[in-house]
Amino acid sequence: MLRGDITVAIRNAVMSELAEVGYGRLSIEAVARRAGVGKTAIYRRWSNKLEMVMEIISDVAERKVPLPDTGSFSGDLQLLLMIVSTALQHRIASQIIPDLMAEAARNPQIAETLQRALRTHQQAVGEKLIGQAVARGELPEGTDPEVAVDMILGPLYWRLAVARQPIGEDYLEKFTVAVTAALRATG
Amino acid sequence: MLRGDITVAIRNAVMSELAEVGYGRLSIEAVARRAGVGKTAIYRRWSNKLEMVMEIISDVAERKVPLPDTGSFSGDLQLLLMIVSTALQHRIASQIIPDLMAEAARNPQIAETLQRALRTHQQAVGEKLIGQAVARGELPEGTDPEVAVDMILGPLYWRLAVARQPIGEDYLEKFTVAVTAALRATG
DNA sequence: AAACGGCGGAACGCAACCGTTACGTCGTAG
DNA sequence: CTACGACGTAACGGTTGCGTTCCGCCGTTT
Known part of the structure; x- marks a missing residue:
């Protein structure tokens, strides 16, 4: 039911934010801003920053x-x-x-x-x-x-x-x- | 005029904080807490986090x-x-x-x-x-x-x-x- | 046509931290 | 003994981010 294009936008935003500010300073709000997406769309998929980053990174790695x-x-x-x-x-x-x-x-x-x-x-x-x-x-x-x-x-x-x-x-x-x-x- | 023992305490605290949370999440307040020192003592020596870390690291490096x-x-x-x-x-x-x-x-x-x-x-x-x-x-x-x-x-x-x-x-x-x-x- | 559900947006209360300021204490230099 | 200045503490207003909630919109399903 979750929209795929939005998930992709979030994934890309996470990668970009990781590159720019690093994991330590990565914030959900910044990811949402960058992806052009509401925070709710993110929290609907993952429950926190660690979980989100881990899943996205795992796929790539x-x-x-x-x-x-x-x-x-x-x-x-x-x-x-x-x-x-x-x-x-x-x-x-x-x-x-x-x-x-x-x-x-x-x-x-x-x-x-x-x-x-x-x-x-x-x-x-x-x-x-x-x-x-x-x-x-x-x-x-x-x-x-x-x-x-x-x-x-x-x-x-x-x-x-x-x-x-x-x-x-x-x-x-x-x-x-x-x-x-x-x-x-x-x- | 700055007290040497306090400078040393701050230096140690910075190294420990760097190790524990990394540069990205290092905060002046946490350094002050850890060093058992007021924030003022830190701002009296350096004007911001980057300057502080750079000087301390340079010495070691x-x-x-x-x-x-x-x-x-x-x-x-x-x-x-x-x-x-x-x-x-x-x-x-x-x-x-x-x-x-x-x-x-x-x-x-x-x-x-x-x-x-x-x-x-x-x-x-x-x-x-x-x-x-x-x-x-x-x-x-x-x-x-x-x-x-x-x-x-x-x-x-x-x-x-x-x-x-x-x-x-x-x-x-x-x-x-x-x-x-x-x-x-x-x- | 109606119900569902993901969506963006806005706002919430809470916490942490920024860099600055004012104040009172205390050790030291003169 | 006095003056100076570094010290810790506390508070300031402002910013950022957390995770949550409520709303109205809109496309899809039924």
Whole structure:
């Protein structure tokens, strides 16, 4: 019975507000204003700010990223880096993600939701990417997927979301070479 | 003329409040309550929340971390990782840093202050650690300090401050080996 | 044609916080 | 001993947001 177009407007408004002021200062009233919607329309859907944000974020976070098999580890890796770096350079994502991560440090419910999404993706990356490479003989048997994922996502996140420095032409290539060498060494 | 003990109490209260509620929801009144101090004492020192937080944070952020020369790259690296990982595991630091980083994405003044501190440290690490290693012949001539710093700090920050997963016994050792291999490969 | 229900708008009482001001206390410098 | 000034307390008017309620509008269902 709830109107779909209004729900969409609210979702978009929440994302924009999250990006602009962060979770801490996000207010229902501001969301309603931005969505061009009455507060009642929001309270008819969710009972408070936390619940609203969590549901909206969960939907986005749980979208599965397809990890194609390019046939070689360096191909898989470069593709993954491309996908992640593109995502992390999107204005809204690069503001919302660090904000919610910080908020998660003090709100167990947010932490749990994000951790679940994060762990899911980490596992997907770790098992598929590394597993394939090991199966192909491109990485040694004992390669630790945990360390591997840290070494792949960490530097990108650091540079794009924390240090906020741009990525040069050859950065991803250099980085691919470096990571490959790193993982070969940890066997 | 301002009483030093009161200034200290306020500084501590600000750090605690930052950790607990984040910059977005930090209020002068809460700081005053927590410090056991009147609001007037705060407004006598700073004219608003941003100025107050910036000055207090700057002091902490600009403390120089001594980077000792252990004689070998892997020694230097392992020591650095130890220092950084210890810092990132401190409760208050691990809550304040991501929070301010997120806030920096939308507040230019915070961004500038943090970037200055960050860049200073990055340069220190890059030039000293990598420079020494290159001079010793442990890393190739053309090693890119930028990539190097990303590969060193990124994964640690990712794991400790973002994914919030504990570091195992042998993690730093494995990681040292991996990073060393990675950097040798990028020459 | 009538009933239903989601909608926006407006207002409610309540709480928190802003930045400022006035006041009385107390330690210290002169 | 006196004057100064930083201090805590309390109150100010104003703003913002909470979550709720009531209203009249309007499209859909029956």
